[in-house]
Amino acid sequence: MYGPREKVFWFAVTSRLVVISLQFIFNRILPDHDAHIFNSPLDPEMKTSIYDSTVEYLFGGFLRWDAQYFIHIAKYGYTYEKTLAFYPLYPMSIRCLSVVLRVVFFSLNDHSIAILAALLINFICFVKSATVFYDLSKIVLKDTALAYKAAILYCINPASIFFSAFYSEAMFAWLSFNIMLAYVNNNPYIYLPIGLSILVRSNGLINLGYPVYSFVRCLIRTVLPKVSRNYQNSQAEPIFPFGCHTMLGSFLWLLNVVFLSIVPYILHQLYNYSLYCTYHEVTIPDYVLNYSDEDVLLIPGTVIPPWCKNSIPVAYSYIQAKYWNVGFMRYWMFQHLPNILLGFPSLYLILCQSFKYLSEHRIQLYTLGSFSTDVRNCKKSKNKKLSPDIFVFVVHGICLVLICLGFVHLEVSTRLLCSASPLLYWCCASKLSYKSERRNENAMNAMDFEYPENLNSKWRVFFLSQTTHSKNDIIILSYYLAYTGIGCGMFSNNLPWT
Numbered sequence: 001m002y003g004p005r006e007k008v009f010w011f012a013v014t015s016r017l018v019v020i021s022l023q024f025i026f027n028r029i030l031p032d033h034d035a036h037i038f039n040s041p042l043d044p045e046m047k048t049s050i051y052d053s054t055v056e057y058l059f060g061g062f063l064r065w066d067a068q069y070f071i072h073i074a075k076y077g078y079t080y081e082k083t084l085a086f087y088p089l090y091p092m093s094i095r096c097l098s099v100v101l102r103v104v105f106f107s108l109n110d111h112s113i114a115i116l117a118a119l120l121i122n123f124i125c126f127v128k129s130a131t132v133f134y135d136l137s138k139i140v141l142k143d144t145a146l147a148y149k150a151a152i153l154y155c156i157n158p159a160s161i162f163f164s165a166f167y168s169e170a171m172f173a174w175l176s177f178n179i180m181l182a183y184v185n186n187n188p189y190i191y192l193p194i195g196l197s198i199l200v201r202s203n204g205l206i207n208l209g210y211p212v213y214s215f216v217r218c219l220i221r222t223v224l225p226k227v228s229r230n231y232q233n234s235q236a237e238p239i240f241p242f243g244c245h246t247m248l249g250s251f252l253w254l255l256n257v258v259f260l261s262i263v264p265y266i267l268h269q270l271y272n273y274s275l276y277c278t279y280h281e282v283t284i285p286d287y288v289l290n291y292s293d294e295d296v297l298l299i300p301g302t303v304i305p306p307w308c309k310n311s312i313p314v315a316y317s318y319i320q321a322k323y324w325n326v327g328f329m330r331y332w333m334f335q336h337l338p339n340i341l342l343g344f345p346s347l348y349l350i351l352c353q354s355f356k357y358l359s360e361h362r363i364q365l366y367t368l369g370s371f372s373t374d375v376r377n378c379k380k381s382k383n384k385k386l387s388p389d390i391f392v393f394v395v396h397g398i399c400l401v402l403i404c405l406g407f408v409h410l411e412v413s414t415r416l417l418c419s420a421s422p423l424l425y426w427c428c429a430s431k432l433s434y435k436s437e438r439r440n441e442n443a444m445n446a447m448d449f450e451y452p453e454n455l456n457s458k459w460r461v462f463f464l465s466q467t468t469h470s471k472n473d474i475i476i477l478s479y480y481l482a483y484t485g486i487g488c489g490m491f492s493n494n495l496p497w498t
Contacts, residue, residue, distance in 0.1 A: 001455045004148040005134055010458035012130035015155040016123050019164045022488035027061030033494040040072035041291040046109050055112040059119055061492030067166035071114050079284050081298035081305060082323045084272055084315045089199035090168035094118045118166040126163050129174035130155055136181045141387050145449040150429035152461050158483035159415035161491045169419040172200045176420050183210040191260040198265045202316055206399055208261055213392050215254040220368060222247055272315050275300045277308035331409050339411040342498050345479055346414045346424055351401050353427040354394045364391045386430050397423040414498040433470035434462045
């Protein structure tokens with residue numbers, strides 16, 4: 001018999017095996033679309049054995065779109081200017097693990113080793129992120145059954161293909177949920193996952209909002225102790241965060257966290273500057289140096305690019321604008337309407353539920369969520385299942401949505417939100433009709449989160465056993481499962497997907 005955390009673990013494993021199987025099937029039965037995108041050059045002298053062909057045959061569907069960039073960086077480094085749009089922790093992890101796997105799989109070439117390393121990293125990161133997300137949800141929502149449902153939905157999230165393909169989503173989600181868990185647990189080492197998340201994706205910088213919010217909440221609690229009628233309910237909570245005993249200590253702690261969090265980011269930018277903003281000789285294989293692409297590929301140490309002359313020489317926004325036309329409101333054009341509609345559901349769900357939460361929990365809004373609210377006093381809330389104490393996660397989700405609406409290609413918003421915000425899963429889980437059965441009249445049994453017949457199965461979960469589904473169930477599960485299935489087919493054949 002499995003407990004809720006064990007069920008989440010095994011369902012996460014099962015979901016990854018299903019996604020791997022789906023990409024294999026679709027990659028075999030559908031023809032690849034010629035999308036005219038970047039393909040990392042291969043060594044023409046590289047030997048290809050039957051084992052290498054097998055690796056490509058089984059997992060080649062994951063090596064599409066931006067996955068080509070990550071594998072290229074893992075193998076060769078930042079050999080072209082446009083590769084600077086991809087942050088280093090994930091590809092460097094692939095490179096490091098490849099060194100270990102090369103000892104075990106000595107019959108494989110470097111390309112196949114990199115594929116296996118990327119697959120293994122994403123598999124582990126996803127399973128770890130699912131269990132960490134369950135731990136986070138259980139603490140924040142204060143409801144084991146709801147936390148379990150949310151974690152199960154995460155395992156079949158609409159961007160599932162990107163959590164197994166050679167993208168950084170799985171690693172970023174694992175780090176993001178660890179940051180949130182460190183925040184709710186007052187962990188003073190929160191700067192570790194924040195600093196690492198910034199090295200995985202650019203939106204990792206937003207995670208600095210958690211320690212900043214902790215200090216702001218501390219300030220409000222200290223200066224305005226009677227601002228909320230429910231203040232007495234939060235007296236048991238520490239006023240000062242992360243073991244601090246004074247306001248000055250909290251401020252110094254915040255400065256320390258921010259500094260330690262951004263040091264890796266600064267070092268990465270210094271590396272980019274030294275690589276592309278100075279003239280020097282670089283050792284690059286000829287087949288990489290002579291690779292032709294639809295874009296003019298700038299090699300480091302040859303020409304000084306314009307971003308080097310900026311007062312703050314950061315390449316990211318310049319490269320996004322130059323190679324992918326990313327900029328404020330640039331994507332809002334009629335010809336992009338299909339892609340906009342593709343990313344619309346996740347944006348709508350988070351934005352709609354966030355504003356509904358803020359309208360129903362005015363005290364949390366007026367006090368910036370600084371005081372815990374007794375759930376018993378929230379009788380007017382239409383969504384009683386969600387804890388009122390999710391204010392910071394709501395603000396975080398709104399910030400991500402606004403960034404998506406203003407600056408990114410909107411089809412990307414689904415995977416960006418699925419890997420960075422828990423709101424999509426919490427809100428959807430709260431609307432599912434499945435309710436755990438109370439089999440003990442006096443207390444909630446530890447196993448009441450799931451149907452009894454599913455407790456001994458590693459893969460069967462509540463929505464697979466329900467005989468009747470509500471309208472909300474059909475809409476939510478259709479969205480999650482359809483995007484998972486269609487995404488596997490589209491992505492694995494180089495067709496445009498979210």
